[in-house]
Amino acid sequence: MSYLVLARKWRPQNFEQIVGQEHVTTTLRNAIRTKRTAHAYIFAGARGVGKTTTARILAKALNCAQGPTETPCNQCTSCLEITGSRSMDVLEIDGASNRGIDQIRDLRENVKYTPTQGKYKVYIIDEVHMLTKEAFNALLKTLEEPPAHVVFVFATTEVHKVPITILSRCQRFDFRRIQLNQIVSHLKKMLSGEEVKAEDECLYIVAKKAEGSMRDSISLMDQLIAFSGNSIKADDARQVLGLVDEEMYFKALELVRAHDKPGILSLIDQVAVGGYDLQEFILGWLAHLRKLLLIAAGSGRTAAGEMTPDEQEKFTQQAQGLDDRDILRMANILIDAEATMKRSSQARLILEMACLRLCNLDSTVRLEEVIKLLDQGGDDPEKEEPPAPALKPPQQAKLNVSPIKEEPAEYTAPPQPLSRDFESLWQSLITAVQERHMTAGTCLASARPVGVSDGNLILSFGPQANFHKKSLEDKAYQELIQEETFKLWGQKLKVVCQVEKGQASQTPQVKETPQRLSRQDEIDRRKSEVMESPQLKSFMDAVDGEVV
Ligand SMILES: [Zn+2]
Structure with missing residues (x-):
């Protein structure tokens, strides 16, 4: 038995037998029934999804002795001739090998003659996007005023290459990949x-x-x-x-998740010894990851169209506890490896390296989650835990860092990094002063602390805060603050005020952007502070994570 026999024997002979393109066949059948067929159709879609088959059935439906009918008889001379590719009224043209202007001119000559037997002359041009520009122009003239007895069906796998002038004169059908x-x-x-x-x-x-x-x-x-x-x-x-058993991919992923390097290397050995193409192996693994992503992203319907029910069950199981970000990072490593493999003769080495990189991969933890956890203080069991990282369950981490505070609106210069001790003392100072004198406290809060130097507490003010600065230079306020600094720092600090330069001409209307920048600076500073913090390091060790 040959492919030709099998394919020809089972080629659909009517609209009902076409699989997976109901949206096309239903519309065509309705058009035939109501005698509203168009003069030109474009069938777009991947190869082997039924475009030319549908075109032939359309030709039969139009030319059947009992037609036009949506159910061609497949018994009359016309139907049999079309099935046997012998019909004089149905011309199949391969656009790839007849792409020049001369062929299209011949076609235009031919179009003038009425059909010999049926009611229509049907021209099926396959891979129509291959036609030259001149050929398209010649074709366009016919499409503008098509004779009543002519129907064009253009089939293409690359519809974007067909000129818009042609497309606009055709009824377009997009054929789907079959489920x-x-x-x-x-x-x-x-x-x-x-x-x-x-x-x-x-x-x-x-x-x-x-x-x-x-x-x-x-x-x-x-x-x-x-x-x-x-x-x-x-x-x-x-x-x-030359396919690798899906089971192999399930196993490979489990080994990677367990950081089992000897295990994964012996699996690669198995694949290589089995004579499988290693590039195919990577592509298969990527397909496996894609299915996991579908499941992890909750796209069950797409998944159902592509997997057996058993498989779906297994994928759902493996996807559990696997973060979609982890899957994406794994996929990236494999995509890199596959690309490198194409340029190299060391396929096995590249695959092994990729697998070791996969084994070294730590679970994804979002920085925001870390900050949230740090802010919450991990020791409170009542508080909500962040989502568990995929590769290992998180362990209890005792952390505490003060939350990000909005900077006072007036200030635009990026703050200097200050120690956490200083910052908390500064906040305590503001609170203490506010309790004793509200205005003094407010003035203090509008300042940006620069640091302590030679018995001076150096504060910086934006140009908008001149009033606050002047107030703080008042002797009564100075004394009040000195008393409070004594309680906190153990020494009386003199308040020294500075004015930040360069923003004097700024009007309130244009302040917005610098403020946002300043806020961003603050976040960046906080991020780098968090990244450096020993708490984070111990936390990351505990959950075996890395910051991305
Ligand atoms: Zn017929």
Whole structure:
């Protein structure tokens, strides 16, 4: 049995038999029934999804002796001739090999003649995007005033290459990739008709490999029948198609998650010794990660179209406790490795390196989550824990850092890093002064503390805060503050006020951007402070995480 026989024998002969393109066939059938067919159609979509098959059935429907009818009889001379590619009224033209202006001129000549037998002349131009610019222009003239008896069907895998002038004169149909389960059930029907037995898993393997193309899946099935005869096992399918068992990917990922380097290296050995293509192995692994992502991202419906129910169950299990960000980082490493492999003869080394990198990967912890945890203080069991990092459960971390505070609005210069001790003393000072004298406290709060030097507490003021600065220079306020600094620092500090330069001409209306910058600076400063903090380091050690 050859592919040709199998494919030809099972080629759809009416609209109902076309799999997975109901949105196209229903519209076409309605158009035929209501006699509203167009003069030009464009069928866009991936290869092997039924574009030319649909075009031929449309031709039959229009030219059937009982037609135009949405259900061509497949028995009249016209139907039989179209099925046998002998019809004078249906011309199939390969756009790739007839792409020049001369061929299109011939076509335009031909268009003038009325059909010999049927009611329509149907021109099916495959891969129409291959036509030259001149050829398209010549075609356009015919499309502008098509004779009543002519129907064009343009099929293309690259519709974006078809000029808009052509597209605008066509009714467009976008053919979809055929869903996995639709391909599987079609293959099943076909095989039972051929009295070939095949394991279900084998059909899924073939359908997956075909990536939504019915023609490819039939062609692969044909190879398998040639290889194993009338009883096909899933292992045969993997062997013929050079595929790695999905089980291997489940195992590989578990090894990576367990940081099991010897384990993953021996798995690669198994793959290499098994004679599998290592690049295919990576691509298969990426496909595996993609499925995990679908599950992790909650896209169950997409997943259902691409997996067996058993698989879906297994993927759901593996996706548990796996963060989508971790999956993406793993995928990035594999994508890099695959790209490098193309340029190198050291495929195995590259795969091994990639796997070791995967093993070294720590779980993703968002900085925001860390800050939140630090702010909460990890020792309070009542408080909500951040989401658990994927690779290891977090352990209790006792941390405490003061929360980010909005800077007073007047100030635009980036703050200097100050020690946490100083900052907390400064906050205590403001509170203490405010308790004794509200205005003095407010003035103090509007300042940016620069530091303590030679018995002076140096404060910086923006140009807008001149009033506050002047107030603080008042002797009564000075004394009050000195008393409070004595309690906090153990020495009486004299308040020395500075004015920040460069913003004097600033008007309130244009202040917004610098303020935001200042806020951003504060966040950056806080971030670097957090990154440096020993608490974070011990926390990261505890959860085995890294900051991204
Ligand atoms: Zn017929």
